[in-house]
Amino acid sequence: MRLTTRTNLAMRTLMFCAVNSDRIVRKHEIAEACNASENHLAQVVNTLAQRGFVETQRGRSGGLRLARDMDKIGVGEVLRTFEASLPFVECFDAETNSCPLADACRFRDALEAGVEAFYSAMDRHTLGDMVRDNGALEHLLHMSGRPKVSLCGAPARKRNGDATPQTAGTAAE
Numbered sequence: 001m002r003l004t005t006r007t008n009l010a011m012r013t014l015m016f017c018a019v020n021s022d023r024i025v026r027k028h029e030i031a032e033a034c035n036a037s038e039n040h041l042a043q044v045v046n047t048l049a050q051r052g053f054v055e056t057q058r059g060r061s062g063g064l065r066l067a068r069d070m071d072k073i074g075v076g077e078v079l080r081t082f083e084a085s086l087p088f089v090e091c092f093d094a095e096t097n098s099c100p101l102a103d104a105c106r107f108r109d110a111l112e113a114g115v116e117a118f119y120s121a122m123d124r125h126t127l128g129d130m131v132r133d134n135g136a137l138e139h140l141l142h143m144s145g146r147p148k149v150s151l152c153g154a155p156a157r158k159r160n161g162d163a164t165p166q167t168a169g170t171a172a173e
Contacts, residue, residue, distance in 0.1 A: 004083065011130075012030070012036070013030050014048070017064065019137060020141065020142065021066060027041055033140070052067050053078065053081075070131060071127070075122045075123070077123075
């Protein structure tokens with residue numbers, strides 16, 4: 001099984017919003033952090049907003065944020081939003097199925113059970129489960145004005161474009 005790029009980007013976007021729940025995030029910030037094009041991201045954000053996962057705000061101080069608590073956003077629900085319109089295999093779509101084996105195929109039944117098991121497993125997880133107590137993810141996605149902290153609790157090492165972390169009592173230049 002393979003998820004579409006849109007589904008993967010939707011989960012990245014929701015995780016980004018959850019990690020940065022204290023602020024409205026901008027599309028370009030998500031695109032940069034999640035290695036995505038802003039145009040592709042715009043389509044995903046539009047669907048997320050239409051389905052009530054995020055709320056958007058237009059204008060100079062605009063952006064997006066979660067529309068509901070991260071514990072109320074099921075991973076299975078997100079995946080179904082982006083994947084359900086695409087049949088897993090040709091024979092899952094009665095209108096376009098042209099498989100000559102459809103009437104006698106047990107493989108279809110096995111695939112159907114596998115897909116249902118996958119969604120059932122995803123239904124047991126929320127966005128909160130993906131984000132809460134996940135220091136590595138927070139380290140990668142946190143956009144607050146507070147200095148970044150490394151995974152071990154020490155000031156983060158300088159990355160391209162980041163200012164060197166200041167220690168207490170050191171004057172900024």
